Amino acid sequence: MKFHMFAVCAPGLAACAAQELQRGGTLRAGKRQTVSVEAGGVRLHGDRAALYRANLHLRTPSRILVRLGDFRAENFGQLRCRAAKLGWEQYLVSGQAVELRVTCHQSRLYHSDAVAERVAAAIGERLGQAPALCVGDEEGDEQPPQLVVVRLVHDVCTISVDASGALLHRRGYRLATAKAPLRxxxxxxxxxxxxxxxxxxxxxxxxxxxxxxxxxxxxxxxxxxxxxxxxxxxxxxxxxxxxxxxxxxxxxxxxxxxxxxxxxxxxxxxxxxxxxxxxxxxxxxxxxxxxxxxxxxxxxxxxxxxxxxxxxxxxxxxxxxxxxxxxxxxxxxxxxxxxxxxxxxxxxxxxxxxxxxxxxxxxxxxxxxxxxxxxxxxxxxxxxxxxxxxxxxxxxx
Ligand SMILES: C[S@@+](CC[C@H](N)C(=O)[O-])C[C@H]1O[C@@H](n2cnc3c(N)ncnc32)[C@H](O)[C@@H]1O
CATH class of the missing domain: 3.40.50.150 (Vaccinia Virus protein VP39)
Structure with missing residues (x-):
């Protein structure tokens, strides 16, 4: 199974993430990885082991997103119908709590809450029960709810699921902080x-x-x-x-x-x-x-x-x-x-x-x-x- 991933990076860190990936061996033992640096992060692809390794080994991205699908959505009917065709069952169980993070740019569908409502309905249609929508604390100690990222740009809807959970800077060792700690x-x-x-x-x-x-x-x-x-x-x-x-x-x-x-x-x-x-x-x-x-x-x-x-x-x-x-x-x-x-x-x-x-x-x-x-x-x-x-x-x- 192939995953299309996006390593989301804070400003200035995408080049570092690309450097980590190009050094070789990060995602595939002994192999170099072809990556493309884009605004906000690095696009990469690989199998399940590569997805797990990206989360385990990369030091500079904030999170790893997996693309679930993309399609044109010029109206709510298209959005709901096409979103319901995606393979949600691979990532969610019926009724699971989900955080939907929606952004809309230069698209006919511009109301992010209404988009979130239709995507939630599409998940419900596919899995038998709509998810409970909530907002997680990605900086908190608890594992946040599953994050789903929905982006509409020029009427193309891209839906991704977050593979990381708490932001990747939360390695687990820094329980004690002094003034103004760096991520x-x-x-x-x-x-x-x-x-x-x-x-x-x-x-x-x-x-x-x-x-x-x-x-x-x-x-x-x-x-x-x-x-x-x-x-x-x-x-x-x-x-x-x-x-x-x-x-x-x-x-x-x-x-x-x-x-x-x-x-x-x-x-x-x-x-x-x-x-x-x-x-x-x-x-x-x-x-x-x-x-x-x-x-x-x-x-x-x-x-x-x-x-x-x-x-x-x-x-x-x-x-x-x-x-x-x-x-x-x-x-x-x-x-x-x-x-x-x-x-x-x-x-x-x-x-x-x-x-x-x-x-x-x-x-x-x-x-x-x-x-x-x-x-x-x-x-x-x-x-x-x-x-x-x-x-x-x-x-x-
Ligand atoms: C921005 S913080 C560094 C944060 C650090 N990178 C981290 O991630 O926790 C600056 C530090 O400089 C220390 N500091 C300020 N003046 C100092 C001095 N004259 N000599 C040594 N340390 C000093 C402060 O106590 C503070 O911990």
Missing amino acids: ETLAAGLVMAAGWPAGDALPPPLLDPFCGSGTIPIEAALMALHIAPGRQRRFAFMAWPDFDADLWQRLLNEADRQSAARVHALDGHLSLFGSDRDAGAIMAAQANAGRAGVGNAITFACHALSAVHPPAGPGFVVTNPPYGRRVQGGADLRDLYAQLGNVLRQRCPGWQATILSSDRHLLMQTGLSLDASAAFVNGGISVTAGQACVPGAFPDL
């Missing part, structure tokens, strides 16, 4: 955008001097140790009537073998560091790293930026300093960014720095010649990753 998907994308070679025989050191709850070094450790980000969580596809529990178990075993081999190969040699001046943040980071299974791979320390003493490099600084709108404001932030630039020039010459901030003026305060071309969105705020090789003794990494 795990963005932290993973930032480490990829930084160019940190997680797959090297021995990846170079990576340091986050504003680590908060530890998301950046934890995601880096998961990448380097080939630990599947979805290893600890449940997915919506597990509740589908045709869920293949044996296949899922085989894929988990395969993922565990890969990570065990890598943990054995790197055994204590990874050089990952996180520090923060807030003792509560460091306690949260240590607890999160422990739950993620990477507690031994990261050295966390509680101290201010001024006390950072990086290991022998060169290496990578990947960090998300406070940027005013979410943590603190005022002139002291300009001083903090200037201090960051000074600390990096003095103690990290030749290191590759990637600094995420919402404020280009703050990035300029570092005095580093930052290339600010990588743009993302964090918590609804547009952010930029400024990147530079810190001037100093090691010009080539």
